[in-house]
Amino acid sequence: MLDDDPAGGEGFENGLVYELAAELGFDADDVEWVGQTFEEAIAPGTKPYDFAIQQISVTEERQEIVDFSMVYYQPDKALLALPDSPVVGATTLAELVDANWGATIGTTDLDYIENIIGADGVAVFDDQATTFQALLGGNIDATVVAFPTALFATAVQIPEADIVASLPADPNDTGHGLLFEQGNPLVDCIDQGLERIIARGVVDDLVSEYLIGDADVVEITG
Known part of the structure; x- marks a missing residue:
């Protein structure tokens, strides 16, 4: 969202x-917003x-305790770091393994760092804001987030950070629902409404309008 x-x-x-x-016959005034943390959701x-x-990813584990709609968007993962981080310039996953990583508990981002990148000793934080603060404070070298999250984070939440690279798809993350x-x-x-x-072409x-990033971002493919 813009402007929170x-x-x-x-x-x-x-x-x-x-x-x-609107597709389901409701007016904008009929929409009510309720605040809840990611962990609560x-x-x-x-x-x-x-x-x-x-931006909740559909996973088999989550489907055991909640229900999901059809997937409406499949985002790339993004590597987020400060300009002086040791991950800057990496072109392969192997070059990322030894970095000092952090991620938010319960997220596919944490799973990605541990299982796709293969990093050990990942620092785990209670929420994304705390993860970002750890990045700014130099407590971690980098984190992984969905590309839309990275765009918002570098524009609003932590403009000191950069999207260092896009990352290979996570086979365990089928997209957002x-x-x-x-x-x-x-x-x-x-x-039915989503379909x-x-x-x-509404989603496209x-x-x-909102999710196109820098075309010059490095693409790490493996």
Whole structure:
């Protein structure tokens, strides 16, 4: 979202929600936003909303305790670091292994660092803001986040950091989906709406407007 204002309708996720609401016959004023942390969202149990949209990746493990919509977006992973980090200039995953890594607990970003990059001793933080503060403070050399997160982070949250590289796809991360309380009967209806707006090119248009990064970013392929 832009300006930390979900109701403003500016930003990829916000725009998607309002387009989906319109497709399902709702006015913008009908959309209500409820705050919840990432950890609360992916935990089992009752949810105080119809669905969550927080760039949440669909994984088999999470599907055991919550329900997801169809995947609406498959982002690349991004390598995020300060300009003087030892990961700057790396062109292979092997060159990243020995860096001092950090990531947020419960995320596919943490799984990626441990299982795809193969790093040991990854520092684990309670939330993304704390991970970013550790990066700024020099406690870690780098972190991995979804590319849309990296774009927002380097523009707003930690402009001192850079997107150092894009990374190979994570075979265990099938993409972002809307998250529902397990057993929520709205999933099928939401999927139908998503399918229609995806087919109309709405998601592609939102990606072009909000999620296009620097074409010169290094691409690490393996």
